[in-house]
Amino acid sequence: MGIINIFGQGLKTTAGKGRLLAFLWPAYFVFALFVSAPFYFLFQSHFSRSLMGEKLLTGMDILWIGDLVYKYHETVPFFLGWLLGTSCLFLVLTAFLNGGIIGRIAAGEEKVTFRGFFGDCGRYFGRFFRVFLVSLAGFFLLAILGRIVSVPFRLWSEGASTEWTTLASSSLRLLVFLLLFSIVRMFFDYVKVALVADDSRRVLRTTLGNFGFLGKRFFSAWTLYLMVGMIFVLSTLVYLTIAKMLPKTGIGPLLLFLWQQAYFLARLWTGILFFATEYHFLRAQRPPA
Numbered sequence: 122m123g124i125i126n127i128f129g130q131g132l133k134t135t136a137g138k139g140r141l142l143a144f145l146w147p148a149y150f151v152f153a154l155f156v157s158a159p160f161y162f163l164f165q166s167h168f169s170r171s172l173m174g175e176k177l178l179t180g181m182d183i184l185w186i187g188d189l190v191y192k193y194h195e196t197v198p199f200f201l202g203w204l205l206g207t208s209c210l211f212l213v214l215t216a217f218l219n220g221g222i223i224g225r226i227a228a229g230e231e232k233v234t235f236r237g238f239f240g241d242c243g244r245y246f247g248r249f250f251r252v253f254l255v256s257l258a259g260f261f262l263l264a265i266l267g268r269i270v271s272v273p274f275r276l277w278s279e280g281a282s283t284e285w286t287t288l289a290s291s292s293l294r295l296l297v298f299l300l301l302f303s304i305v306r307m308f309f310d311y312v313k314v315a316l317v318a319d320d321s322r323r324v325l326r327t328t329l330g331n332f333g334f335l336g337k338r339f340f341s342a343w344t345l346y347l348m349v350g351m352i353f354v355l356s357t358l359v360y361l362t363i364a365k366m367l368p369k370t371g372i373g374p375l376l377l378f379l380w381q382q383a384y385f386l387a388r389l390w391t392g393i394l395f396f397a398t399e400y401h402f403l404r405a406q407r408p409p410a
Contacts, residue, residue: 124345127405131349131398138225138393140233145218145389146382152214156207159200216253220245222393223317226400248316251324256309263305267298307346307399311335314399338406345398353391360384 224241225233274294278287308331315327315334335342360380367377 124341124348127345127401128348128398130401131394134226134397134401135390135394137230138233138397139390141222141225141238141393142386142389144221144233144235144238146386148214148218149385149389150382152211156203156211159203212253213250216249217242217246219313219396220249220317223314223396223400226393226397227317245313245317248322248324249313252309252312252316252328255312255324255328256305259305259309263301266301270294270297270301303346303350304343307343308335310346310395310399311342311403314396314403318400318403334403334407338402342399342402345402346395349391349395349398352394353388356384356387356391360387 221238221242224245225231225238228237228241231237271294274290274297278290309328311334312324312328312331315321315331316324319327321327364377364380367373367380
């Protein structure tokens with residue numbers, strides 16, 4: 122089966138599993154409220170009765186940032202720890218919800234229900250959490266490789282005679298890193314999909330086997346992955362373009378909030394499409410175990 126056909130199957134599956142958004146969006150939204158609550162109360166107490174607070178709607182001001190840092194410098198370790206802790210919780214939440222997404226995709230024509238979705242979340246959480254731990258090694262190697270790859274771009278930038286050369290060097294370096302990042306992320310996506318498709322609990326064995334599976338089909342799998350990635354890039358460009366056009370005062374903040382939520386739904390939909398296309402690619406390339 123060709124990549125275009127698999128991409129079409131992924132679109133069809135994603136459209137049929139649209140109800141997943143009804144579970145994903147509230148989960149992430151509540152988590153976002155939990156993360157932002159301390160910062161909200163801090164800003165509320167600091168700016169609610171200040172004229173400077175009104176200026177926040179029109180943009181950042183270095184003066185109020187400096188004032189805020191000076192006044193609350195003793196709480197900086199707390200907020201840094203809060204951000205680190207909630208970042209770890211976010212990764213755990215993502216591993217949990219991914220089980221529900223892939224599980225419902227693998228369920229075929231079965232209707233997406235609350236019980237079915239969260240049942241899959243719990244069923245695959247342990248396996249996906251182990252995949253996350255294994256992936257840390259992959260992203261660590263990516264960080265090392267990224268530094269090595271950046272050396273020629275850095276040398277090119279240091280010897281540049283114009284700003285355009287420096288800009289081109291930085292842009293190409295970022296592009297190369299993003300492409301490498303996409304490969305690592307795609308690899309572990311297929312590990313998760315294979316665990317669900319084969320109903321396997323052997324994370325390490327599936328991870329090692331994935332080298333052979335993708336090694337023979339790398340360019341086809343990566344092309345399919347980048348096709349879905351282009352949807353994410355285009356949706357982001359549309360979001361940024363329209364966000365800049367919205368007014369900063371009046372109903373502008375409300376419109377921006379609604380537009381942000383629409384964009385977030387688009388991102389969630391794209392995430393489902395990633396897994397759907399990967400699942401169909403896996404099933405097309407080999408029979409179920």
